[in-house]
Amino acid sequence: MGKVYISSLETPFAEKLAALFEKDGYKICTVPEPGIEYFIDVTDEEVPGDDRKAGEGIDADAAAEAYRKNVCEPLARLSEALPGMVGRKRICFLNSVKSSINLSTETSGYGHNMSRAALNLILVLSKNGLAEKGYTFRLFDPLAGTVPPGLAAHSAMGYFTRDRFADDEWDGLGRNDELNLVVRDALGRELPW
Amino acid sequence: MVVNPEGKGGSVPARTALVTGADRGFGLFAARELAQRGWLVFAGRVLENYDLLDRLAAEYPLVRPLRLDVSKTDDIMRAGEEIAHVSGRLDVLFSNAALMGGPGASTLGGEEPIDFGALERDFRVNSMAGILLVDRLLPLLEKGEMKRLHFTSSEISSLRLMTRTGSMRYAMTKTALNLGVRMLFNDLRPRGYTFRLYQPGGMNQVLPDGSYMRKTKAVDPAESAACAVAQLLADRVDEDRLALIDYHGRELSF
Numbered sequence: 001m002g003k004v005y006i007s008s009l010e011t012p013f014a015e016k017l018a019a020l021f022e023k024d025g026y027k028i029c030t031v032p033e034p035g036i037e038y039f040i041d042v043t044d045e046e047v048p049g050d051d052r053k054a055g056e057g058i059d060a061d062a063a064a065e066a067y068r069k070n071v072c073e074p075l076a077r078l079s080e081a082l083p084g085m086v087g088r089k090r091i092c093f094l095n096s097v098k099s100s101i102n103l104s105t106e107t108s109g110y111g112h113n114m115s116r117a118a119l120n121l122i123l124v125l126s127k128n129g130l131a132e133k134g135y136t137f138r139l140f141d142p143l144a145g146t147v148p149p150g151l152a153a154h155s156a157m158g159y160f161t162r163d164r165f166a167d168d169e170w171d172g173l174g175r176n177d178e179l180n181l182v183v184r185d186a187l188g189r190e191l192p193w
Numbered sequence: 194m195v196v197n198p199e200g201k202g203g204s205v206p207a208r209t210a211l212v213t214g215a216d217r218g219f220g221l222f223a224a225r226e227l228a229q230r231g232w233l234v235f236a237g238r239v240l241e242n243y244d245l246l247d248r249l250a251a252e253y254p255l256v257r258p259l260r261l262d263v264s265k266t267d268d269i270m271r272a273g274e275e276i277a278h279v280s281g282r283l284d285v286l287f288s289n290a291a292l293m294g295g296p297g298a299s300t301l302g303g304e305e306p307i308d309f310g311a312l313e314r315d316f317r318v319n320s321m322a323g324i325l326l327v328d329r330l331l332p333l334l335e336k337g338e339m340k341r342l343h344f345t346s347s348e349i350s351s352l353r354l355m356t357r358t359g360s361m362r363y364a365m366t367k368t369a370l371n372l373g374v375r376m377l378f379n380d381l382r383p384r385g386y387t388f389r390l391y392q393p394g395g396m397n398q399v400l401p402d403g404s405y406m407r408k409t410k411a412v413d414p415a416e417s418a419a420c421a422v423a424q425l426l427a428d429r430v431d432e433d434r435l436a437l438i439d440y441h442g443r444e445l446s447f
């Protein structure tokens with residue numbers, strides 16, 4: 001039986017996603033352990049005080065705490081899980097349009113949104129290094145507040161478990177969509193960086 | 194324009210800029226470029242072992258060095274007080290200071306564990322500080338005529354162009370910076386502010402005696418600073434879009 005790590009089951013989205021994996025026969029764990037096939041980090045932490053606009057007294061310590069919660073702590077957990085991962089070795093994180101340099105319309109929440117932009121880069125760069133060791137990556141926007149969590153969980157399940165196109169059986173030109181990490185939302189749309 | 198940094202004698206005060214990370218390298222040369230054009234330049238310093246900024250100030254009295262660790266809100270506030278006292282306004286913020294490496298591993302799945310303390314420190318300096326500077330100096334920028342904000346980014350910030358396979362620390366700080374600048378742009382562009390997000394190129398590093406540590410294919414920081422200041426001062430036809438632009442004037446994907 002395969003194992004799925006989910007960083008927390010406290011949100012309805014995570015709870016429903018866990019239920020879908022369990023239905024498919026996976027065992028869910030919330031602490032990194034050897035033998036994980038799917039590492040799913042659902043962190044999206046807002047920190048009190050990190051809600052100010054420019055000129056309102058942006059709190060550097062609150063922003064740093066948002067960085068620790070949204071980047072450092074998830075990466076520490078992933079570092080622990082990484083060597084023991086098996087099978088698809090799939091690493092899945094959440095992100096949203098708030099961290100899209102192209103599309104963000106935000107004017108507050110600097111620590112939170114900038115941390116998650118940093119996370120996007122970290123995952124793209126890490127994917128470049130880890131792909132040859134068989135690790136695969138997914139970035140997903142559950143569209144919290146717009147799409148019901150149950151629907152978002154089904155959407156995530158499809159995106160996380162489906163492999164992506166590689167043309168090794170076709171014309172052998174070496175195109176491999178697994179190497180093309182992007183954020184996809186719960187409606188299947190690709191977000192620009 | 195009549196240059197009068199002390200504001201005495203009834204003449205028109207010089208246009209005023211704050212350049213951070215001006216101890217050496219690109220920031221130092223950007224300060225020189227502005228001073229050569231008659232700007233009053235507050236030049237932030239942190240290094241004790243470099244006297245290049247003192248030498249520049251001796252040559253150009255319009256350059257006023259001030260102690261400014263950009264990760265310290267108290268330093269930013271003190272710099273703001275000095276600028277308010279001397280010129281009463283800020284036309285350009287040239288946010289440039291950055292940490293560019295140093296010890297501490299930052300490769301996921303690498304041999305050494307990730308140094309999370311170094312990761313957070315560099316996020317504070319390279320990503321958040323530029324935002325904090327705008328936040329705390331906004332009253333002075335509001336009084337400025339130009340309302341122009343420069344941020345030194347890097348090609349390494351580009352998610353689309355990223356080909357590196359390890360050492361995430363520096364790169365992720367500049368991606369975060371770009372997003373922070375987008376958020377400032379969302380907020381301040383409608384209020385008349387204009388933005389420069391600049392990729393200076395791989396540059397030769399300047400040593401304490403002013404000589405260069407040469408890298409192959411690197412651009413001279415003086416040359417890149419001249420391009421940056423030319424781009425800074427020229428109005429663009431497309432001020433309503435945020436663009437990451439390099440020293441040749443070429444645009445990069447985010």
Ligand SMILES: NC(=O)c1ccc[n+]([C@@H]2O[C@H](COP(=O)([O-])OP(=O)(O)OC[C@H]3O[C@@H](n4cnc5c(N)ncnc54)[C@H](OP(=O)(O)O)[C@@H]3O)[C@@H](O)[C@H]2O)c1
Nearest residue numbers: 214216218219239262263264289290291345347394395396
């Ligand atoms: N050099 C390149 O190839 C390259 C390429 C792309 C982008 N850039 C960017 O271009 C800018 C200038 O680079 P450069 O080559 O001129 O680098 P540099 O010679 O290291 O200059 C950066 C200056 O910022 C200072 N600094 C560091 N932390 C600071 C803080 N907390 N407060 C105030 N100042 C601080 C540095 O001091 P310390 O020596 O004490 O750290 C240094 O004097 C940076 O934003 C850099 O990220 C550089």
